[in-house]
Amino acid sequence: MYQQFFGLNELPFTLTPNTHYFLNLxxxxxxxxxxxxxxxxxxxxxxxxxxxxxxxxxxxxxxxxxxxxxxxxxxxxxxxxxxxxxxxxxxxxxxxxxxxxxxxxxxxxxxxxxxxxxxxxxxxxxxxxxxxxxxxxxxxxxxxxxxxxxxxxxxxxxxxxxxxxxxxxxxxxxxxxxxxxxxxxxxxLRHLDLEGTGQYLHHRLTLAGYNGVPLFEAKAVKKLWQASSGTPRLINILAHKALMVAYGKGDRRVSAAQVVTAVEDTEGVVLQSSAKPRLWLAGLAMLAVGLSAGLVLGGLL
Structure with missing residues (x-):
């Protein structure tokens, strides 16, 4: 597993309710x-x-x-x-x-x-x-x-x-x-906000023995928060999978793209915030194709 690769003493994002990881949010x-x-x-x-x-x-x-x-x-x-x-x-x-x-x-x-x-x-x-x-x-x-x-x-x-x-x-x-x-x-109980999600990740990684620059990039933390809606259990699942993806690629930090990969591998979890941009980009692409076709036809006439 990725423990040794990231300098961890134990897995930080297990689903077992361990009071050692209780965070005073x-x-x-x-x-x-x-x-x-x-x-x-x-x-x-x-x-x-x-x-x-x-x-x-x-x-x-x-x-x-x-x-x-x-x-x-x-x-x-x-x-x-x-x-x-x-x-x-x-x-x-x-x-x-x-x-x-x-x-x-x-x-x-x-x-x-x-x-x-x-x-x-x-x-x-x-x-x-x-x-x-x-x-x-x-x-x-x-x-x-x-x-x-x-x-x-x-x-x-x-x-x-x-x-x-x-x-x-x-x-x-x-x-x-x-x-x-x-x-x-x-x-x-309320869900965690973006800041609380970052604190949650840092807290668990620190207690698991990590000591270094933030392991999750800022954009990765935001993707985690958006996908999990600030639900600790989902954060654990997605963070664990994202670490596996980063380890598989030999990356020392977790990127937003690796969080997206973790989301796509998890049933019932959707990056709602990414749906509209994708539709917008698709629409923009179709518009570009239409304009290009119009210019070509205009040149032929």
Whole structure:
């Protein structure tokens, strides 16, 4: 691969959500700060929404790593579960043994008892749900009912939901309005702008061991931004492929043309900004041909 060629210790643009590569860009740092402050203040529900590939799972893991020692985290990465399945997943995250479980009522009793014990020990329980837009409606209602568990003075646990924009549509249903009203803070992750895309590339390359002149030419960065719409996952895919193209040609820097090659090799990605210029150039060529033909005919007559 191109690691040694470019002086890298590791591949900088993998799709694995590695918190080592977390970049404090405004949108992600604002979201992280909001979550941590809300949890510190004891707010019950926080919702983070972002399009596919905007870094929700990476942010989710960053939150898990940032929690204090007095926090007990319950992480459910795939919530496409039945109501009982969701409660059982939560119970396992709390360390409960469910081999002798006697039904749904027994499950709720055990969860409640465990939460009370943890609060008595001075612990805070945080339930983090990734891909929350996949939760069936009955499962979301089960989550709402779980949040009814409380002492006279405090909630027994807090909830952070991460999801795609479909989560807002799901929670907007009339049948789920009670849960929607419990969300105290929400945030929508934004795509990276051109400057942020450049910072993102530089940050990941530096952490991967690169030390030299900017590896991506300015025009290449702009092409990456245009093609990816500032979506980190797409930036990773295109940057990785562009580096492969540059390596194959023996080039020490990535050009705009090599980014275009990467775009053409990636399904679902189109350089929208390049469509009009190409049509304009095609029209200009046709006009030139027409003028030339007219001049030739004029000379023959």
């Amino acid at each position: 405004p949108t992600h740092q604002e979201a992280l700060n909001l979550i941590l402050v809300a949890l510190e203040n004891g707010d019950g529900f926080v919702k983070i929404v972002g399009e596919v590939g905007t870094g929700k799972t990476l942010l989710c893991r960053k939150v898990l790593n940032a929690l204090d020692e007095d926090c007990i985290s319950a992480y459910i990465p795939n919530p496409y579960l039945s109501a009982d399945g969701f409660r059982m997943a939560f119970a396992r995250e709390l360390g409960l043994e469910l081999d002798t479980l006697k039904g749904s009522f027994d499950l709720l009793e055990r969860i409640n008892q465990r939460l009370v014990e943890l609060v008595a020990e001075g612990k805070r329980v945080v339930l983090i749900v990734d891909e929350a837009q996949a939760m069936p409606e009955k499962t979301i209602e089960a989550l709402r009912l779980l949040t009814n568990l409380e002492t006279e003075t405090t909630k027994l646990f807090q909830v952070v939901l991460f999801g795609q924009p479909e989560l807002d549509e799901l929670l907007g249903q009339s049948s789920l309005r009670q849960l929607l009203q419990r969300i105290t803070f929400s945030y929508r």
